[in-house]
Amino acid sequence: MEAQLSEESLWAAALGARLRLLQANFADDDPATRHGFLVEEIERSLKGCVAEKRRARLDALAAHFPAWQISAATTVREPQPAPAPETPDTLVERLIEAFKEIPAPDRAELTARLAAAGVAVEKAAGGAFDVPAELLKRLALPAGAAVNGERAGKSLALLLDMVLTMDQLVWTLWKQLSPKSSLRREADLGKLSAEYLAGSNEVSTAQLVQSLERTRKMVAGLLGAVGRAGGAYARERARLFDPNAIEADARSEKKWNESLEFACWRKYVQLCKEYGAEPVIEKGIQEAVAKAAENLILGRPAS
DSSP: OHHHHHHHHHHHHHHHHHHHHHHHHTTTSOHHHHHHHHHHHHHHHHTTOOHHHHHHHHHHHHHHOTTSOHHHHTTOOOOOOOOOOOOHHHHHHHHHHHHHTSOHHHHHHHHHHHHHTTOOOOOOTTOEEOOOHHHHHHTTOOTTOOEEHHHHHHHHHHHHHHHHHHHHHHHHHHHHHOTTOSOOOOSOHHHHHHHHHTTOTTSOHHHHHHHHHHHHHHHHHHHHHHHHHHHHHHHHHHHHTOHHHHHHHHHHHOOTTSOHHHHHHHHHHHHHHHHOSHHHHHHHHHHHHHHHHHHHHHTOOOO
């Protein structure tokens, strides 16, 4: 027992000397700070000590500091269990908060490291948007110009809505103008665009380009046909109602007992009945537009 007490006394004397040295070194600090350092030193000295010896060592230490209250010794903190590991959600939240305080140059480096690690880093709303060089040129923007990502998305939605509306309208109109034409709509552009934007492997860029190109040619053909069809239809009407042509036909058809003037009038009335009725004129105009459009789309010369 004496040997055990002697061992505890030696331990208490050595620790007491270190505690006095700490007290002296941190004399200018506030009491709470000094108390923390002293408690940490005592805990470090008691680390690995069994419960039976722990009590004896603390009693021996108290003998070196009689002014201490017994309750002070009992305030030595027991070792705390290790904190539970953080969840991925918690780690992400901490990263987001820390990211706000990082300078811009360091943010770029950190973003690159996250991307290299396979972490999907999406562009923030309003960020830069990569635009093909040919589109920048068409928009009269300098090469390498940055385009606002949020506005690019909105522009895509507006333009796609317009294109899909025109696609539906132009092919419906073409079916009415030329129901027997070999030019037909091959795919539903709206469905094709939806699958393409959703990332479907069933729809390639080439398929989308091909469908858009057919619609583009049809729109261009119908617009270009307006001018061509007018001239073609006018020439056909002028030929039918040309006075010289009517007179020539009237001479060959004139009866022996009627005048040439009467025969010409009869021929004119006949032509008006056949070609002058409103439904006939409307049909003639539609046919002229359809023919002119098809010639333009297929690259045939105007007739």
